[in-house]
Amino acid sequence: MFKYLMAKNEDIPSGASAVFFGFSAIIWFVIGTGLGSFNAAKLAFPDFVTGEIYFSFGHMRQVHVMAVIFGWISMAFAMAMMYITPALGNNKLWSEKLGIWNCMLWNIGLLVGLTVLWAGITSGREYSDFPWPVDLYLASFVFIPLGVNVWMTILNRRTQGIYTTNWFFAAATFMVIIVFLVGNSPEFFHLTGLTEAYLTWWFAHNVLGLWITPVAAAIAYYTIPKVTGNPLYSHRIGHLHFWSVVVFYSTPAAHHLMSAPLPEWLKSFASVEGVLILVPAIAFVSNIMLTMKGKWHMFVENIEVRFTITGCLMAIPLNMQGGFQQTRAINWYIHGTGWIVAHAHLALLGFSTFLEAAAVYLGLQTMMNRKLYSLKLANMHFWLLLVGFTTYWVSMTIAGLIQGAGKIYEVPYIDVVIAEHPYMIARWLGGTLVFTGNTMWLYNMWMTARKGTVIPAGRMPHELQYER
Amino acid sequence: MAGFREYKIGARIFGLALSGSMTITLFFPSINIASTASTDVALAKQLTVGHETGFNLDDPFLKGKNKPIVVNLKNDPKTGQPLAQQQTVFVYPAGAPFPAGILHPRILGTGVEELSVQQGHIEDARKEAGAVFALNKAVYQGKEVSYIEDLSTTKGWTPDDVLRVAKDEDVSHAGAGKTMFVREGCWWCHTLLPEETQDWQVFGAPPMQGDFNGESPTAFGSDRKAPDLLHVGSRNSSREWMMMHFFNPRLVQPHSIMPRFDYLWGEKDANGNKIDYPKWRQEYIEYREGKRVTPPEVPSYAKNSEIRSLIDFMLSLK
Secondary structure (H helix, E strand, O other), X not given: OHHHOOOOHHHOOOOHHHHHHHHHHHXXXXXXXXXXXXXXXXXXXXXXXXXXXXXXXXXXXXXXXXXXXXXXXXXXXXXXXXXXXXXXXXXXXXXXXXXXXXXXXXXHHHHHHHHXXXXXXXXXXXXXXXXXXXXXXXXXXXHHHHHHHHHHHHHOOOOOOOOHHHHHHHHHHHHHHHHHHHHOHHHXXXXXXXXXXXXXXXXXXXXXXXXXXXXXXXXXXXXXXXXXXXXXXXXXXXXXXXXXXXXXXXXXXXXXXXXXXOOHHHHHHHHHHHHHOHHHHHHHHHHHHHHOOOOOHHHHHOHXXXXXXXXXXXXXXXHHHHHHHOOHHHHHHHOXXXXXXXXXXHHXXXXXXXXXXXXXXXXXXXXXXXXXXXXXXXXXXXXXXXXXXXXXXXXXXXXXXXXXXXXXXXXXXXXXXHHHHHHHHHHHHHHHHHHXXXXXXXXXXXXXXXXXXXXXXXXXXXXXXXXX | OOOOHHHHHHHHHHHHHHHHHHHHHHHHHHHHHHOOOOOHHHHHHHHHHOOXXXXXXXXXXXXXXXXXXXXXXXXXXXXXXXXXXXXXXXXXXXXXXXXXXXXXXXXXXXXXXXXXXXXXXXXXXXXOOOEEEEEEEEEXXXXXXXXXXXXXXXXXXXXXXXXXXXXXXXXXXXXXXXXXXXXXXXXXXXXXXXXXXXXXXXXXXXXXHHHOOOOOOOOOXXXXXXXXXXXXXXXXXXXXXXXXXXXXXXXXXXXXXXXXXXXXHOOEEOOOOEOOHHHHHHHHHHHHOOOOOOOOXXXXXXXXXXXXXXXXXXXXXX
């Protein structure tokens, strides 16, 4: 890849930046889940690697979160954009060279940012932990170049109209820049007090609502019709999804601070808007499920469809939780407990990761013109992810309910810690399964690049038989 | 270029929808929050922790540098004579950045701002010279209001004067301690936010809307895996207990899952002797396995160690 950094744009083969992004994403996924497993071990066994500043839980927790969000998830998005956007515009990526540079600067920035965080140099704000110079770097060299490339590709399309996936890509790449710059403004301008606290969660909410969720869904709008060969069930439901994301998902930031002394009108407003997130959620899931009509056998046979549909199915409990857990009626019980941690993993490791994994499987095979090396390994990857995640989610949900009960009955806190211990071990086991699955995936994709059967021109990867 | 030719209306509605959303979720809340006057808690807190306890250019490595020092003043710094009444003062040595409320008195809120500027003379404080602040009370439009007074201007007390008469046990480095709290990620497990609905009895009163003016980061925490700490200093004020708990939490609470923060002791103990960590850990393992009757002694921390400021911060959380 590095040889293309100085090449002329015309000399860079199409898909080079997608492949670069794809492998970067998988490597960050391995690192991020490895750190997650390590952190979980420390919660289960507190004397596991102890008394060392750089292996202390408080130094490593945020590195896990930022590695999976800005390494794995966001880079998988970039990978999907690099190959889906031109495919849907019937043209080439506006600039492969910009894509390659974007990927390299992204990797460097993230590496520096995570190292700095690991050392304890943090803004002290959850999800916007990076110190402001790193934030400025990420805005300038990560999100703005990505947005420029996606927008220029869409604006120069050779089709009449824009397909659903590309509406979302265009809107999300624009919104994430705004969210990043506005959400970090407390650091740029030293805003303090409740304004700082609220903007911290405004950022956290919107980076999920206007970046991760819509882009993940947009990927499914491409993957399912493309691989099954069915047209999208309804363009209009797609419209409903898009507009309700913009209107309903951008407004409930305050529901993350339901028990903080924010203005009451703001919390009530956010809570109502939070229930309305069910509108885009139901529109999306039903649209994808109905697109599958007549092709459900592919849910079993095809690895990309299986990942995507599993992710979409997980969006159902995700949004049922998400819609209602933030209302005052329920939030008082589960706020700040492991329930929320389980919910966050259902969103990022369940719903969104499964959709992105499908996109990376499909994109890497398509862009490298190589059939997947091993279906067996891919199946192992799928089941390790699913079983590992489910173990994690179930154990953390139970732990959260125990914490909630401990909270309202005012049990001495140490008894809650004791009661949670078995679930902390289960959480660590689940996380370790996910990490193991990801290392297999990295090997599988590496072997696909090296030894996968060459796909003849004009064919899609899923049209060829699996060989192993 | 195909542009957005088919989407002229859609593109406009998108802009309208997004700016509408930002107006409701950013503009309205910000004017609402900005209109809240500081409580006494907010005034004391921002003077205690100073300008910023996350990443900032005055303390880029989060070592607790350039932070204010809280002094429980017993003697007059000018004359050295005992004061009639002890007084808490917030000492900003030369070069330590002032908190947001001193730099932008407007954020203190109605009444507090006017009194702090007119009677407290906070606008006369100079960072290069350092300053000594204290809280005072006065009547504003018929109501008693707390405000910040710059004692360097009103009484001519300099940071050096105050620190000269203060004994070490009357000094708190809580500001540097909050930096440790942020850097070490204490807030990933310990919240600083008793919840409005049910935490009153165990963790104490939830904070008020005006309790945060000038504080950054607020570090509420979102994932409570351990007790809330907003009022921990009221529940437990034992330095001895805190010391053992930070060195190895399982000395005082066998079921604790908190990490050990023994590394915050640094190289040397209070007497300047090198701390032998491997020996301590070995003896602790022997104790845990039943080969020793008592655990090894926790070394006393040095006056300028990081753990000292962290414990000072814990005890300041009343």
